Amino acid sequence: MTAVTAVTAPTSPGPVVIGRDEARERATEELLTGGYAQETLPQWFLRQIRQLIGDLFDVAPGGTVGGVIAAIATVVVIAALVGLLLRQIRKAARDRLTVTESVFGGRRRTAAEHRQAAETLAAEGRFAEAIRERLRAIARDLEDRALVEPLPGRTADELAAEAGRALPAFAGELAAAARTFDDVTYGEVPGSREAYETMRSLDERLQTAKPALTASEAGA
Known part of the structure; x- marks a missing residue:
């Protein structure tokens, strides 16, 4: 008689158990090489x-x-x-962020150059950049007229506050202009034609504004 060989059905593999250190290494590798690295x-x-x-x-x-x-x-x-x-x-x-870094940027320009750049940008519909250039024109003009000191490390809000003390009638508008500049530069707020026109109007009126007299000057 021929011997019959019993066939044993293959057993299914059990769950693979990995240690804590290996699991941590695998997770780290996935984070570094997978889509998470681009998040x-x-x-x-x-x-x-x-x-x-x-x-x-x-x-x-x-x-x-x-x-x-x-x-x-x-x-x-x-x-x-x-x-x-x-x-x-x-x-x-x-x-x-300081005025030196954020308002004026790199190469020194005159107020007239900043105004020309602002008008060009506005004509192209690039209002956020145009707003920044108009505020640069305002800042440079105030410095040239000795209404504010050209101090490095001063923020845009501080510039508006100092100019507001010299020109109190414009203090509120200067503060609003600084906020608009910050919004379009750091707050990801899109510029608009209306905001640019407001900034340009302020710039034009500031050019003929006279500083407030101190008490001693008024008495003299």
């Missing part, structure tokens, strides 16, 4: 919030309404904190 900060925050939402719904007790509401409330609070953090970071970055 911007807002994209990273959005991905984290989405992950948190998924985790919260997974652990919500029995999927009850109370658990879902608690999860949503937690996400709202975290999103608010993230928004506040980003706002503070942006404000700190704006405060560190």
Whole structure:
């Protein structure tokens, strides 16, 4: 008789278990080589919030309404904190920028050159850049007329404050002009024709403005 050989069915492989160190190395490699390396900060925050939402719904007790509401409330609070953090970071970055770096930029130009550049940019519809050049014209003109000191390391707001003391009738408009400059330069606010025309009107009126007299000068 021919012997019959029993055939044993192959067993399915069990789960692969890796250690904590190896798991950490694999995660690090994925972050460095995968799509995460190209993420911007807002994209990273959005991905984290989405992950948190998924985790919260997974652990919500029995999927009850109370658990879902608690999860949503937690996400709202975290999103608010993230928004506040980003706002503070942006404000700190704006405060560190000085007039020398942000208003005048590189090569020294005259007020007339800044005005000509502003008009050219406005004609091309590049209003954010035109607004910046108009404020540069205002700043240079105020310095040339000795209404403000040409001090390095001064912010745009400080420039407006100093000019406002010399020309108190224009203090409010100067402060608004500095805010407009900051908005289009650091706040990602698009420039507009209306904002540029406001800046140009201020520049033209400032050219003929007379400084306020001090108490001693008024008495003399």
